[in-house]
Amino acid sequence: MDVSISPSTVDGTARAPPSKSYTHRAILAAGYAEGAVVTDPLLSADTRATARAVEAFGGTVEIAADESRLEVDGFDGSPAVPADVVDCANSGTTMRLVAAAAGLVDGTTVLTGDESLRSRPQGPLLDAIADLGGRGESTRRNGQAPLVVTGPIAGGTVAIPGDVSSQYVTALLMAGANTDGGIRVDLETELKSAPYVDITLDVLDAFGVEAERTADGFAVEGGQRYDAGGEYAVPGDFSSLSYLLAAGAIAAPDGLTLEGAVPSAQGDTAIVDIVERMGATVDWDREAGTIHVSQSPLSGVTVDVGDTPDLLPTIAALGAVADGETRIENVEHVRYKETDRVSAMAEELAKLGATVTEHEDELVVHGDESDLVGARVDGRKDHRIVMALSVAGLVAAGGTTVEGNEHVDVSFPDFFDVLADLGTTVRR
Ligand SMILES: O=C(O)C1=C[C@@H](OP(=O)(O)O)[C@@H](O)[C@H](O)C1
Ligand SMILES: C=C(OP(=O)(O)O)C(=O)O
Numbered sequence: 001m002d003v004s005i006s007p008s009t010v011d012g013t014a015r016a017p018p019s020k021s022y023t024h025r026a027i028l029a030a031g032y033a034e035g036a037v038v039t040d041p042l043l044s045a046d047t048r049a050t051a052r053a054v055e056a057f058g059g060t061v062e063i064a065a066d067e068s069r070l071e072v073d074g075f076d077g078s079p080a081v082p083a084d085v086v087d088c089a090n091s092g093t094t095m096r097l098v099a100a101a102a103g104l105v106d107g108t109t110v111l112t113g114d115e116s117l118r119s120r121p122q123g124p125l126l127d128a129i130a131d132l133g134g135r136g137e138s139t140r141r142n143g144q145a146p147l148v149v150t151g152p153i154a155g156g157t158v159a160i161p162g163d164v165s166s167q168y169v170t171a172l173l174m175a176g177a178n179t180d181g182g183i184r185v186d187l188e189t190e191l192k193s194a195p196y197v198d199i200t201l202d203v204l205d206a207f208g209v210e211a212e213r214t215a216d217g218f219a220v221e222g223g224q225r226y227d228a229g230g231e232y233a234v235p236g237d238f239s240s241l242s243y244l245l246a247a248g249a250i251a252a253p254d255g256l257t258l259e260g261a262v263p264s265a266q267g268d269t270a271i272v273d274i275v276e277r278m279g280a281t282v283d284w285d286r287e288a289g290t291i292h293v294s295q296s297p298l299s300g301v302t303v304d305v306g307d308t309p310d311l312l313p314t315i316a317a318l319g320a321v322a323d324g325e326t327r328i329e330n331v332e333h334v335r336y337k338e339t340d341r342v343s344a345m346a347e348e349l350a351k352l353g354a355t356v357t358e359h360e361d362e363l364v365v366h367g368d369e370s371d372l373v374g375a376r377v378d379g380r381k382d383h384r385i386v387m388a389l390s391v392a393g394l395v396a397a398g399g400t401t402v403e404g405n406e407h408v409d410v411s412f413p414d415f416f417d418v419l420a421d422l423g424t425t426v427r428r
Helices: 020-032 045-056 092-102 123-131 167-176 195-206 238-251 267-278 309-321 332-336 341-351 383-393 405-410 415-421
Strands: 002-005 012-015 035-039 060-063 069-073 108-112 135-138 147-150 156-160 183-187 211-213 217-220 231-233 256-259 281-285 290-294 302-304 324-329 355-359 362-367 376-378 400-403
Touching (some): 020 035, 020 045, 020 092, 020 195, 045 060, 045 405, 123 135, 167 183, 167 195, 167 217, 195 267, 238 256, 238 290, 267 309, 309 332, 309 383, 341 362, 341 376, 341 383, 383 405, 383 415
Parallel strands (some): 035 231, 156 183, 302 324, 376 400
Antiparallel strands (some): 002 400, 035 069, 211 217, 281 290, 324 362, 355 362
16 A cells, blocks of 8 residues: 655654564563563564464463553463464564474474565574574575474574574574573674664563573573563664654654653664764653654764664665765665665665665765655565655655555554654555
């Protein structure tokens, strides 16, 4: 479906949805446990896929009528053989975290997903599962899903690349706590997206599971039990907040107040500093979890997204509006997402009139708000591309149509309602 955004200003108050990364981990950790209540969860297509996987392993996940909590009955460290194929839909996090959990099953689990997910790299995780005493296979032998995982794994030491996906590390640490021998992950290359492993350590800690950094990577002892001691509360999502912050920085002359911005381990918190460096006026009350942002003329900056791949679409959109050059460095791993987001943003922003130069590991956007002209752009069936292009549409003369608005259901299902409530002219 298409969404049309007319040039608009935004004002008022909006709340960031709960964190997708924390919600995935909390649901799965509650699954590894006897159970737990997850409060303030993100209910989205991706997190529902993780909930389905917990149910496939023998747990149950009940959504409260007001959607404010999930009551999870866990499989208590012993996942059952799923009765059917596990459909991870569009969610890389689900596929990686669940593939490692499937390594604990005394039997075989089959995992699949949509076309995008079936094109993403899983090979290093499959090799790790094999090295730990299980079997991890790609049906097409190309390192991509559908995957067939047979356990149980015993534990041990594995070496994996750090520059493809940090989710392999997260997956192995979460499953490793329930192996007999524990898992030690040695990184063969420098870890990208490292703050996502910090999120994992944060959630493991809350569930009473000890894991640690080592000289070469990470390690978790086996034979541990997950126990959150009742409830686990999910913080707000800074990747989702980035679109609202960007909207405020380019289109809120009277300012915008954003709620749900309590600090946590999320690397994408960096967006607050980035919009400020570009020239927006930002006031963050960390204790209250509110950010006040207002529009100012923006100028280009240089940003390394090694730790924060999900911010690339937002920063590229901001760069198209900012005066001068925005240089986004360390971007190669951002090509392995729902789509190649480096190429997608280069090509789609060019349709709006920005001058964009794409290199293998760098994206350079030469922007100027006065040059942005509305056009029909392709959201690439990727929630972040859809949201970032919609934000650019706020200042593109004449109106912008973004294809595929429904894909925001992956991480921010209410995104267009929130934009409309803030005063944007949105037609779906
Ligand atoms: O673990 C997580 O929750 C995530 C890790 C990151 O992926 P990579 O580690 O594959 O870069 C990020 O892009 C993704 O949106 C969520
Ligand atoms: C890449 C993302 O998620 P996942 O890897 O879980 O598909 C994302 O949300 O941008």
